[in-house]
Structures are given as structure tokens and as C-alpha cells.
Amino acid sequence: MARGVSPIHQRADYIETAPTGPAPHLHVVDPVPSHAQQKPRLSLDGVTVNFGARAVSAVQDVSLTIGAGEFVALLGPSGCGKSTLLNVMAGFCTPVQGRVLLDGEPLTGPSAKCGVVFQKHSLFPWMTALDNVAFGPRRLGLTNARQIAQDLLDIVGLAHVANEWPASLSGGMQQRVGIARALATRPPVLLMDEPFGALDAQTRSLMQEELLSIWDKLRPTVVFVTHDIEEAIFLADRVVVMQTYPGRIAREFAIDIPRPRSAEVLNDHAFIERRREITDVIRVEARKTFR
Amino acid sequence: MARGVSPIHQRADYIETAPTGPAPHLHVVDPVPSHAQQKPRLSLDGVTVNFGARAVSAVQDVSLTIGAGEFVALLGPSGCGKSTLLNVMAGFCTPVQGRVLLDGEPLTGPSAKCGVVFQKHSLFPWMTALDNVAFGPRRLGLTNARQIAQDLLDIVGLAHVANEWPASLSGGMQQRVGIARALATRPPVLLMDEPFGALDAQTRSLMQEELLSIWDKLRPTVVFVTHDIEEAIFLADRVVVMQTYPGRIAREFAIDIPRPRSAEVLNDHAFIERRREITDVIRVEARKTFR
Amino acid sequence: MTVALQSLRKFKGVAVAITLGAIGLSLFAGIWTWASAHLGNDVLLPSPLSVLSTYAELIADGSLAKDIGASIFRVFAGFSIASTIAVPLALVLAYSRILRGLVMPLIALIRPIPPIAWIPLAILWMGLGDPPSYFITSIAAFFPIFLNAFAGGTSLQQEHVNAARSLGAGPFALLTKVMLPSALPMIVTGLRIGLGQAWMAVVTAELIAAQSGLGYMIQISRLSLETSRVLVGMTVIGLLGAVMIGSLGVLERRFIVPWNYPR
Amino acid sequence: MTVALQSLRKFKGVAVAITLGAIGLSLFAGIWTWASAHLGNDVLLPSPLSVLSTYAELIADGSLAKDIGASIFRVFAGFSIASTIAVPLALVLAYSRILRGLVMPLIALIRPIPPIAWIPLAILWMGLGDPPSYFITSIAAFFPIFLNAFAGGTSLQQEHVNAARSLGAGPFALLTKVMLPSALPMIVTGLRIGLGQAWMAVVTAELIAAQSGLGYMIQISRLSLETSRVLVGMTVIGLLGAVMIGSLGVLERRFIVPWNYPR
């Protein structure tokens, strides 16, 4: 019964079902070389977010520039404002100070340009897994929305539950459907909030490889929130470490481990070196906030 | 405002508030040397568990012997039966085949000898954090139950929320209260079901060190379920890897990394070697069941 | 094999439930028979048998069917009026803080007034015959429908709105694909409770100038001290009420909000 | 400072709510005044002012206080009877599958029978005076209390039982420290709804041989076409009902199940 996941490079169909010319609704991603770009896709400038009457800002004076096709991991302890920052990038929440530019233009609200994978259950409970994934393509008026959804479910290893309601899927399965849903519109920017948080270690590492392989094909700009240090290093071109009370950027680390990366890199010297550095920074932060 | 955690060895009070003679209700733990013991505290013999009319057993023919004072980690993919096996050890669920011996006697039901930390929220929502922790000591008729509870909350870094309802604590805080509650009766056996699952990586690593330090003082027998390979290696004397459909033991690994262990061992050669071995076993299993 | 086993278990479960239910009802009928024999007064408490024969009589002369039909029509009329007003009103109030602040205190004050206390005004305002009885049944159905639909409207999760917007949903798709389905489970719950309340209120409604219906039948039979007819009326109300509520529950689980009841 | 800010916000929120509510009620009174002036018929719809003067009259001669007292007493009597029976019965049924199977179908059948349909039997069985009116109010309160307490009883989580047992709890501690508190939130919800239903049923109950109470007052005023007294009765019922339900809600949040409403 168990189905393996066919790696994406064996699946020309996922690519080929997309329209060949630049469809009016689809945002075509520029073909970019394999590493971080200079041309900024997303830039934050002195962003501050407050919640209600709280004395401390959730996010304070954060500036960050992310190139097209870059893979950035956002790392930090619970409550440091990672989700809040991602919400700002997605246009769900307007900063009280500072501004956000997407492709050089000020962000005014959520758009189909940014695919979002949410931290908490955000699947529509009233749609089957398939309809959830097909939701985006249908909004874009694509006629093959169903086919696109089916293919994506196949990629995340969930073709067999296409017609189930979200409530009957496990937490990990739900999160994988959420990833498929975000990918379905092939957004140039992917904002992922602890997408693998509900997965067990094994499925998690498979999904990490799958994500890298998708990223390699489509080269979206990715902002990936996590609190797993190894995951951040394994996936990203750049790791941004946040600190808490108020939430701001503590340090950034460039990850120069060559791609493509496989599970083997976990034991590489460069990897362990990076991990040691980041762990040191983070332990200092964590000691302050453990309460 | 942030409070650090004082390591347990600076807290003679936690030990000293316990009665000096063997109190009638308290199960006194034999003083044992620092490593795994031959004398079995808990032994499973051919245990099989079925759920309802399911065709596949949740746990099939598992035999396992755990010495007094030993620290065993149970590792395996989601759904492989880790929680079920722990429930059997706790006496919450009776196997259809096989038997369970605790200190050489057949287990008939839950007892105060086994402290349990549950995977899902199991705090009593109608009691404050303090009363939750004091619940066990009060059942044993200890007059200083309140003090014991206060001290334990202090150890898990939650003294400041002693009078809050569980509903107003974050998931991670709730899980820490759950750990304190299980420790409060000082049970000779501690069964922990993914106790750090809801914690962020930083708090998690602090809690791991805290657990090791408590274990070092009291030397309970610990069965620790996790799906984090590093956590298992870091904590345990022995790692038992389970496989799925049906749930059974795939392999066992003795972890010979010397104690006391600190976060530094994560970068040790022996640690990385063990991780590579276990990862290999587990990836084979995971491939089978990823669906 | 597993499926067969499971459906066997399910079947066995249903059989056990039916058996137990039948035993329970028979016990009840037994106690009733004993009590009525003990009292020996058909006006006070007729035996189940004499109630059954009254059933046969009323079914044979067709009057029971007519009364049931009349009552059911009144219930559905009032229920439809109530839901047509309550659901949109609740959703509008759920989305407008100001309207909510204006209207909710009024609703809190009007809610505890029982349908029966509305009869005088209903007659004065709507006259006789069916309009006031629709008014009474719809007043009864209104509040559960309204309050549940309101809860449904306010329970919309910001995450779902965010997700839909970032997937390119416009205002229309947001309304029809997100807001409505998100409120639907609570709306349906409200409709189920409201239907039950309307059904209970029809007896009250038929105090007003009605010439048919189960409530009317009970009133008339009281005047002539035909207790066994009163009991026929009451048991029919119980039976039909249970069937109505039950079938709306099944509809709900199977067709209206199946996602809330996976498998 | 944060605390001060928060309580300021809270205070502002309450002030806004009160203002909006007052505006809403004034608007309502305005429409009412206009409508009654437009109709120009005090029997059909007296103006709010004339209702207020009737209030003054009935308060001055002490009859309103007496009627309110009589009705409240009936409500609490019926409510107490209902809760004394419903809560233990529901908990017992929640723990015994067999009893549940026996009794639940009966309850499903009896539930839809409205309080008013019980009047004939209530008199035949309980006689006159107050007992049948207690019966009517308790029938009305019984089902919400029972059904909620039952849900509370069945919602006990196995994990909580397991946790308690592994912490050394015996049967007594299990009952008092785990099972009861675990069912309590639902029980209290049931009590709140049941109190509302009992209050709504008191008008029905006072159709029986009562010579006092708000329901009696409404009936008597109908005979003499004193619509403004009818409206006094209805508005008092609305007001007191809202106050009762509201204060039980506050009690619930503050004292009975505070853990369900952290902060």
C-alpha cells in the first residue's frame, strides 16, 4: 500500500501542464542562476509591528532585502515574531512603521504573487484535499486546475487522500496539503511558516529534499520560518536569526554549502561548523527568554 | 523579567523537602551506579495490541527488558505504535497477548509507581498549574505537597505562572507543567511520550539538559518516546527503533557516549557516527511508510 | 475483510441500540399500563391500549392526518420566515460591529419573552387564522437560528480569509467560498434547534383561532375531557418532533456539512 | 502601565457598548412611539410613554412586585426540581451504556412535546395550585439541563482519567477531582439554558389555576383589552430574563468554571 514519492525531476508533467506561453494570470519567474540574486524581490525597511496595547512591539525596526530566487531561513525562539514578520511580507498585516516593497512596489495587501504556507491549520475544512489545492488555480481561471491539484498531491505523497476532508487527515498530512496548495499557483514568492512543524523526523527529511527539488526547478523566492537549526542550514542560502522582546534581527549567516544538498551534508564539516556558530548565538538568546 | 533556570544541582531544596526516611507512600529508588542496570525493572514479553476491528495490530510481539535506572529512548515514525507501547507499560491498556512485569510482578493497571508525561494535553484544565503539580503529592497524603509543586515549577522555569489556568499557558508551557506533575511523586519509573514535542529548539535543548540533571540525581528508569533522532541519542543509554505496520522493534542501539553529556557532544565523532547508523535504518523504514 | 468486519460491528451496534431502545419503551408502556389499571379512570390516565385504539379511530376517519398536515404546514411556514430573516440578519450583524452594538441588547431583551406571551399582540397585529400562528412559530424559531448563525458568522477564521486572499480570491469568491461555508455548520445547527422550537410552539400557535392542527385537537379534546385524544396528540408531537430533528441531523451529516463529520 | 492601558481599553469598550446599546434601544422606542402615534389606537399599540405610566401605576399599587415575586418563585421551584433530577440522571446515563440505551429513545420522544401540551396531564396528575405549575416549568428546564449534563458526562477524556490514576488517585478522588469538574462546564451551560426555558415557561404554567404572576397578569389584561399592561408584562419578562441569564453567565465565568475563561 505504501507509495513512495517520485522525485520531481521524474515528473515532467508538473512542469508541462503549465501553459507554455506566459499566461495572463501567471507570474512567470525569471530564469535565474543557482545562487542568491542581487536584484531584490522583497525588501523590508524599518518595519515595526505592535499588537494592541502591548508595551513591547512584536517586531521592531526590521530591515531585510531578499533577492529573486533566494532561499532565506528565518530562525528564532518561540514568540520572537517570525510569524508576524511573515504576515507583514504576505500583506496580511500592515506595519505601524516602515515599508515593504515587492518587486520594487509598495505592498498593499495579500496577492496571488505570494504563496503562503501557514503555521496553523488553514486548510478550508469544507473542501476536500483536492479542492483545497485546486482553489488557487481556479481563482486564476485555469481550466486544468483539477489536474494541477492532482499532480501536486502526488508530489507531496497524498494522491490517495485527494477526496478526503481535511478533518480526516493527520496533522502532518494537512500540512503537506497546505504546501501543495501554496505551490499550485506557482507563486514567484513562497512564504512558509514552519511548514514541516507537524511532521515526524523522517517524513520531514523527505519533504525537505522534495522542497529543494521543487525550488531547484522553479526557483521561487522562499522565506522559510523554522526553529530547527539544522533544517535552516540544510535548506537556505541565508539564515536570519531573530531575537525576542522586542522581535528584531540578531544576526545573519550566509550558508555556502554547495547545492544540490542531500541528507549526507548533515555530517559534513562545513555544516557542523555553521551549526556550532548559530547554536552559540541562539543559546545566548534563549537563556534570556526561557521563562 | 526573564528568569533563567537554576540547574538542579544548585537546588538542594528539591531533594531535601522529600521525607528523610522511606515514607510509606513513596517508592524509594535504589541507589544505582550511573549506567544501565542488569536487574530488570520493567519487562515486556511478546506484547501485542489490537485496536477494534483493525486488520493490522498497532503493536505486535514486542519484547523488551529495561533495567532499573536505565534511560531508554523509543524512536520511530508517526503511527508506529510508540504511544501504544508506552500506554501498555503505564497499565492504561491491556495487551491481547503477552505480559508486562513491573519489578517482577505482573502489571494490573495504572499505579503511582509509574509517572507518565503525556503526548497530548492532559493537564486538568480545572486546576491551576500549581494544583496540577500538587495533585500527585496530595493523593499520597504529603503535607508539603504545595511546596513540592512550587519547587518543581521553579525547576521547569514556570514559577511565575503557578496560579494560571492551563488554558492560558502556551503549548510548550503546558508540556513543562506536565513534566513537573509527573516528577512530583518521584516515581521510580518515568514514561515520557514526546515530552518536548511542543517546545521550540532552544527551550527544548535546555529542558533536555534539565531532564538529564534530574535523572542524574534521582536515577529513575526512563522510557522516552521521541521522533527526533538527535534527542534520542543525546539522552539515552539505549535507543530502540520501531518500525510500522505492524508496530514492532526494528533494531536497538546502545549509546556509549560518556555522561554527563552537554550540548557539545552533538558535534562529537561518536555522536555523528551513531546518528548516521540510526538515520540509515530509519530512512529505510520511512520510505516504506511515507504516504 | 476489515471493511466487512467493521460493518458487521456497526450493524451489531445498531441492533443492540434498537433492542435496548425497544426494551426501554416496552418498560415504559408496561408501567403506564399498570398505572392506568391501578387508577382505573380513563379520564385521568387511559391505558396505552385505549390510546392505540384512539389512534386507529383518528387514522381511520382521516382527522389525524389532516391535523398533522395542518400543524406541519404552520411549522414550516413559521420556520421559513424565521430563517429567511434570522440568517442574513445574523451574518450582517456578525460583520458590522456598530450594527451589532445597536441591535444585540434589543435582542437580548426580546429573547426571553416566550412565544405564548406574544399571542395578544399577534392577534391585535395580524388578526386571526394563520398569520398570527406563523408569527408565533417564527418567533420561537427565530432566536436559536439567529444566535447560532451569529456565532457562525463571528467564528470566521482570519487565517482562512488570509489564505483565500493570497490564493487570489476576490470579494465574491471570499463571500461564497469562504465566509458562507465557514458559517454553515453553525447555521445548520441553528436551523435544527429552530425547527424543534417551531414544532414545540405550534401547539401554542394553535390556541389562536385555529380550526385544525394537533394543538387545536389537544385543546378541543381537553374541553370534552377526551384524555386519550390528548395523549394521541402529545405522542404524535413527540414522535414527529424526534423524526424531524433526527432527519435534519442526518441531512446535516450527510449532505449539508459532511466535512464536519468525516467518515 | 500596560495594565492601566488595558483596563482603560476595556473600560472604553464597555462605554462604547453601553452607548451603542442605549442608542439602539432609543431608536427602537422612537420607532415604537411613531408607530403607535400612527396607529392612534391604544388597544392595538399603546405608546412607550403610556406603557411607562402603566409601569408606574403597577409599581405604585404594589401588584407588579407581587406578580414578579410569584413568577420568580415558580421558576426557581421548577428549575430546582429539574436540575436535581436531570444532572444526576444525565451523569448516570453517561456512565452506563445499557441504561443509556434503555432511556435515551424515550427521552428523544418526550423532548419535543412542548410544556403547554403537558397542562392537561399536569392538572390530572398533580392537582391544582402550584404543583402543576412547578411541573410545567421543570419540564421546560429539564431537557436542556439533561442534554448538556449528559454531554458533559460523556466528554470526560480518557487521558485525564489515566493521568489521575497514574498519579495515585483512587475512585473517590477520580469522581470528585476529575469526573465532576470535567462535566461542570457543560452542566453549568445546561443550567443557564434551563433557567431561561423555565422562565419562558412560567407564562404557560400560569394558565393553570394561578391568581398571580406575570403570566396571569397578561391573561387577565387581555380579557379587558389593557394592552399596555400586556406590554408591561412582556417587557418585565424580557428584562428579568435577560438579567437572570446574564448574571448566571457572570457567575459561571467568575466563580463556577473560571478555568474555561482564562483572564
Add this chain to the structure above:
Amino acid sequence: EDAKIRIGYPSGMNGQVPVVLEKAGIAQKHQLTAEFTGFQYGPPMMEGLVSGQLDAVVTSFLPPLTLSAKAPGSVKFVATLGQSSHALLVPKDSSAKSLIDLKSKKIGVSVGSESHLDLILALKDAKLDAKTDVELVNLQPNELPAALEKGLVDAALIRQPQVLRLEESLGAKKIQSWPFRFTSIVRTEYLNSNPDAVKRYVEALKDAVLYIATNPDQAATWFAESQRLDAAVVKKLESENPLYAAKSRDDIKIEIDDGFKKLLAERLAAAIDNGLVKSKIDPASLTQ
């Protein structure tokens, strides 16, 4: 030792005698420990009698006849308490002068009541068919005033004291009126076990009638209070009852005599003929 008796009375003018019986403390004088219960509607009172919660009630003809049809021999008439009236009222601006003018109009009436029987008989006299020539609308006594006021019916058959109230407040016009006779019945079981108490009860009723005749103001005040009515209205209506004209106790005849038995037999026959009472009853079984 005093005998216990539980007395029920309705909210119409026939309630005045029991109210005075209670307030003036007359029952005690006749060695009766009496309990009184007032009713807004007929049905609960008769249900109370059937279930043995009441021993005696003050009522009219039809309710005891209905009861006797269901439970033969269960009650006996023991006194006749004079009369008030009920009347067919039309709104102020109605052109109807008599029953004939109401042909093919709506008439509100409480089905199954004394009024219903009188209306049917009057329609027969006027050569109108109760089924085809007029539309009878069944309304509870509580609803009749509102229905007339709102013009929902063209005429309504209403009892005192509402007749007077509607004439005064709405200008409603009487186009025909009938005597509304008061009776008292007791449960046969009670009669058999307490024959003396019933005798004393009848004597007490006589004293109460005498009290009303001699103290009309006090009697009106008591009754008005109990029914939340205007005392002046009650006082005015007292004059409708010939019994209250009595000067001395000897003028008062309330016992069951042959004249009453004849009237009873006539009412019974009419009720059976017109389908208001469903089974045959021997009139002799209704009295001692």
C-alpha cells in the same frame, strides 16, 4: 368537627358567590373548612374536578354535561345560583340589528361552551343554518375581545363582565342576549361520603347570596379585587341576578327543584341534539 371542602370557580360573574363565601368567612359558620381555587379557563377546573382535586365547583350547564358524558354519574348538580348574561356584540359602526343581519358573516364564539349552545339555538330560531349561513370562528374567551375590537369577526358572543366593558370602552352594541345561568355541582364520591357537608355547603351558598344581596358594595369590592376588575362594573352587574334582589334568607331559593330539573333536561336534550354532548345521559342521574 369541620368537614373539608375544596371549591373551584371560574373568572366569570359566577365566581362572585364563592369569593364572598371565602371573604365573609361564611364557610366556617357552617362547619366547613373550605379551600378556594379560581380559574381563568373552564378546562383546568373540570380537569381538577375529575382528578379529585376539587369537591365542588361553581359553573354553568354545559361543562358538567360534557363531563357526565365522559364519566357517567361522576357529578351531581346541588344548587342553582341565579344568572348573569352573555350577549352577541357587534362593533360600534356595524349596521347589524339582529341575528338575521349576520347572515354569511363571521361570528366569534368559544366552541363547546354554553354560549355556543345558545347561539346555535338562536340561529335555529332565526331559521339560519349554523354551518352554511354564518361562519363560526372558534376563539378562546381571552381572545374574543381583541377579535371584536380588531374587527376580525363581525360579531362575538361574549360574557359578562366583558360585555359591559366592551360596551363602555368600544361602544360595542348588543344585538341579542341570553341569561347565563349559574349552577354548582359536587363530585358524586364526595357527596356519598359527606352528605352532610354538601347540605351545609348549599346552606353556606345561600348565606353568601344573602350577603351579596344585603351588602352589594362590599361584595362588589371583594370580587373586583380578586378579578382585578372595576368595582363599579361588578356592582352594576349584580343587578342582573334576580337572586340578589332578595330581602331575607327566605326569599332565596337555590335548591334543586322540579323547575330546575326540567330546565336541565331541556338543556341536555338541546346539547345532545346539536352534537355538543356526544353520548346519551339520563337527566335523572345528574341530580340527587
